[in-house]
Amino acid sequence: MPLPAHRLLPALLCATLLLGGCAGKPTEQQAGNPTQQPAQPIVSNAAEADLRSKANRGDLDSQFQLGSLYFVGQPAKDLKQAEHWWKLAADKGHAMAAVSLAYLYTGRDNPDFNNPEQMLKYLNQSAAGGNPMAQHILGNLYLRGTQGVALDPNQAKRLFESACRQNYTASCSALENMH
Template identity: 30%
Template sequence: MWGVVSKMQRFVRNAFLTIALIFSSLVAEAGESRVDLAVQKLSDAAHDGSVEAKVALGKIYDLGILADQDSIRAAALYREAAEAGSAEAQTLLGQMYFGRPGFPRDEAKAFQLFSLAADSRDRHALGLLAECYRLGYGVAKNDAQSDTLRAQAIESGDGYSAYLQSNFDKGRADYLKDIEYYDPTSEEAQKTKAEIARLDKSANELVLLAAERGDRFAQYNLSQYFRRGLNGFPKDDSEALRWLTLSAQGGNFYAQHLLGVLYRKGEGVQADKARGDRWLAIAARNGHPDSAEIMADKSVASVDVSASAVLLGIAVAVVLASAIHESDSSGGTTSATLEEMPDINHPCYLKDLMSDTDRVMNACY
């Protein structure tokens, strides 16, 4: 379970960093004081009792994006919001109990929090609760309950659960195909034909659903299906590039690395070494070893991560501040929930700060 949760956190963090790296050239015109001001406004709103602000501020300390990482402080904010009834905070606090630096691991508490959030139909909690039952974390293993909860999570919109179920269906189909291959005349092989077709169809539908809901793992897999014409998907370089780019922009360093390689080679896309080098640099910064090795051997201008983080901080902070205290035309303020904020993991999140070239390149209109 820790592998699942830590992987989620790592990719969320990488998504933030990726956006920053892409737009690092804009940093010079920005000022760090705006970050501090926005975080202070968020802190004030949390102090005044805003549950949404507590959750947002908790994420800042949890991920260490706009401030130094502080798991204890993040947990305290999540706990306050969770006690106020925030299902999102309950889920986030539950994830922390699976291991954060300086924070005690407690699978039983995590299970309790996921259960509480799942009662409010939080889609991520439903998916995580399904994994608890599947792996036996904080509760006895129960595959039937796990399957039921995962189905509910998928129905509620959890892309990661759809991605997992797609893998499970595909794995089962491949197992049945082996039976059919080695003994095609057996009675069992004949019975599996319809089941194989059902599972293959389900796996394809689920990976597409997960990709459309923003799961970067599914987007990467789907890109490879289109790139190679696998699993019933037609070979389509444009679709392959579209899904691979979305996965890369979402923080998947495997996608970032492959995208860099493809642009440099001109494979399935018009060759663009400069763009390829940029994606390789991003993948290297996010921890991809092959990208790091390639970039170490090249005389390529380095990307300033620290400066990029400033731009990211400003952009996120401005949005957070405006969501909490948005000035109206009369000079007063109106409150806004975080649900009204743009998705910071979306590739076009910073489109208003992009150059015209970057807007076109990222299809942000």
């Protein structure tokens, strides 16, 4: 049984964030197979209309989900729309919208969106809001001293510990590797 849209979108975003640039280029097999069937829509037109209505009324989860739909290409990939909806939700404290916006601002999907200052702003906001994925990503930045973040293994450890307490497995593994 397929996941409902409200659970599928966060899963897709998590996978996108964790894979980073790995999924950016099609393999030879994908590029050479023009007869592949198009992907099935994630949500119906009626469900999208309902989601848009809730998002326009200020529902943060709906704003996040609508931004996610635009990000993955339903109805059509539109990163400006994804940014718009995620920003509305993130600026009101939606932690997953903030981490999604942080990813968008890495510029991995489109270099026009590369904005390191905004990436760190939203990543920090999401991590401070308790999002374990954001804590893990930020912990890695502190561990490596990259992306405008100072090298600080102690801060990395604190972030990994917080994410691990929330059962974020990658952070638990990172902690084990630090010892």
